[in-house]
Amino acid sequence: MIHIENLQKVYEDIPGRVPAIQQIHLHIDRGEIFGIIGHSGAGKSTLLRCVNLLERPSSGSITIDGEDMTSLNAKQLQVKRRKIGMIFQHFNLLSSSTVADNIAFPLRLAGMGQAEIAARIKELLELVGLQDHADKYPSQLSGGQKQRVGIARALANHPDVLLCDEATSALDPQTTNAILALLLDINWKLGITILLITHEMQVIRAICDRVAVMEKGLIVETGKVLDVFLQPQHPVTKDFVGQVSDFATSMTDDGPSVNSGNTQGTMIRITYIGAKTYEPILFETVKSTNVTFAIMQGTISSMKGVPYGQLVVQLSGAQQEEIDTVIAKLKQEGMDVEVITP
Ligand SMILES: Nc1ncnc2c1ncn2[C@@H]1O[C@H](COP(=O)(O)OP(=O)(O)OP(=O)(O)O)[C@@H](O)[C@H]1O
Ligand SMILES: [Mg+2]
Structure with missing residues (x-):
């Protein structure tokens, strides 16, 4: 054109x-x-x-x-x-x-x-x-x-x-x-x-x-x-x-938060696009494991009508392997996952 x-x-x-x-x-x-x-x-x-x-x-x-x-x-x-x-x-x-x-x-x-x-x-x-x-x-x-x-x-x-x-x-x-x-x-x-x-x-x-x-x-x-x-x-x-x-809007006050009390953990940023934005994929992924999560920051927004969201999440668990498995599963689900602090 x-x-x-x-x-x-x-x-x-x-x-x-x-x-x-x-x-x-x-x-x-x-x-x-x-x-x-x-x-x-x-x-x-x-x-x-x-x-x-x-x-x-x-x-x-x-x-x-x-x-x-x-x-x-x-x-x-x-x-x-x-x-x-x-x-x-x-x-x-x-x-x-x-x-x-x-x-x-x-x-x-x-x-x-x-x-x-x-x-x-x-x-x-x-x-x-x-x-x-x-x-x-x-x-x-x-x-x-x-x-x-x-x-x-x-x-x-x-x-x-x-x-x-x-x-x-x-x-x-x-x-x-x-x-x-x-x-x-x-x-x-x-x-x-x-x-x-x-x-x-x-x-x-x-x-x-x-x-x-x-x-x-x-x-x-x-x-x-x-x-x-x-x-x-x-x-x-x-x-x-x-x-x-709004990428910095904190959701910690009223958002879903599950924390085992273990403050050491892996901080990750997950990006959701499209319908997946509204699916509880994070919860579904961790629920059968010993890993717990705390949402530090979260946003849902839309771009030209397509929803997208970003969550900054701290994953905690007794063993690093379990945390790594959760990250791998999230990626398998099509999530864009970036590890911020190992
Ligand atoms: N008619 C003109 N004669 C001489 N210089 C010009 C003219 N129009 C723009 N410039 C120069 O060209 C450069 C780019 O200007 P332009 O107006 O394209 O920028 P802009 O990105 O639209 O800026 P703004 O956001 O302020 O509108 C600037 O250095 C400006 O001074
Ligand atoms: Mg101009």
């Missing part, structure tokens, strides 16, 4: 500047929600703006649906851009136009007739849940409602791709969740490929299939969200994963 090869962008405003992005290789599949995360100045917006050629790359190529973006002339580019919607952190709405007129804007540019525009606006307002706000001005809307208008406008010409530049960064956590749910809904209902950039790992975890981590203009790590989350490799990635605090 979107294929990026050896992309580089150097802003020539100051001679001898280092590239804002370089050596960018990415392939994004149709229907995928792909996230790019990085600190401020990492080059995220530059990369995103190169995708629809709001920024012309210095070298490298971007192909969307087999079409090389850099080879299009101005007219062809205009047509192609209709199929690439974009939403922004600060919404970029026309403040002197109503909600309906903001959404009508790209439709008029595409040459659509008045009656058709009215019908399409109605459809889009329903899709984003703003049926009753057509005649309001942006200043009369909340941040979340403004972003819904931004989304409706971006979807007006039935795009195949939606680019999101920090689309939820100006919103409170609750509104962020509502907007992310809307994006997920749009991805499922309309099959639109979404490329989003953010500096929040929660956003990546909530809706993305895959993620690329950027640092100083380079992609330093890329992979499926779950893999990157559970086994981050690069220090920047580890830093971002650490942002999501």
Whole structure:
């Protein structure tokens, strides 16, 4: 769907500047929600703006649906851009136009007739849940409602791709969740490929299939969200994963805890994914042995609707062999087990 090869962008405003992005290789599949995360100045917006050629790359190529973006002339580019919607952190709405007129804007540019525009606006307002706000001005809307208008406008010409530049960064956590749910809904209902950039790992975890981590203009790590989350490799990635605090939520106060009183033991981290998250596999595994366990930390969460959990558990027993047998059994059950302290 979107294929990026050896992309580089150097802003020539100051001679001898280092590239804002370089050596960018990415392939994004149709229907995928792909996230790019990085600190401020990492080059995220530059990369995103190169995708629809709001920024012309210095070298490298971007192909969307087999079409090389850099080879299009101005007219062809205009047509192609209709199929690439974009939403922004600060919404970029026309403040002197109503909600309906903001959404009508790209439709008029595409040459659509008045009656058709009215019908399409109605459809889009329903899709984003703003049926009753057509005649309001942006200043009369909340941040979340403004972003819904931004989304409706971006979807007006039935795009195949939606680019999101920090689309939820100006919103409170609750509104962020509502907007992310809307994006997920749009991805499922309309099959639109979404490329989003953010500096929040929660956003990546909530809706993305895959993620690329950027640092100083380079992609330093890329992979499926779950893999990157559970086994981050690069220090920047580890830093971002650490942002999501529920991995440190303690369950020791009210969680299941069975402790023999033997404080010496083996500390392990177990990762559950999918339906297994809700199965009492740990209990089933230890119950016929002399090994006991104490849950030190535990979380259950979900990633794009798939449950996953992590438990940090101390296994205790008279004999190390028994503990090793329990660990081996857990692995046999398909658990991802990491020994933290032997
Ligand atoms: N129009 C421009 N002219 C000159 N330099 C620019 C321009 N836009 C971005 N840069 C520089 O390119 C680098 C990458 O900027 P970019 O905006 O892509 O980062 P970002 O990851 O989106 O950061 P943020 O999270 O703050 O939005 C920075 O050093 C920035 O100063
Ligand atoms: Mg940016």
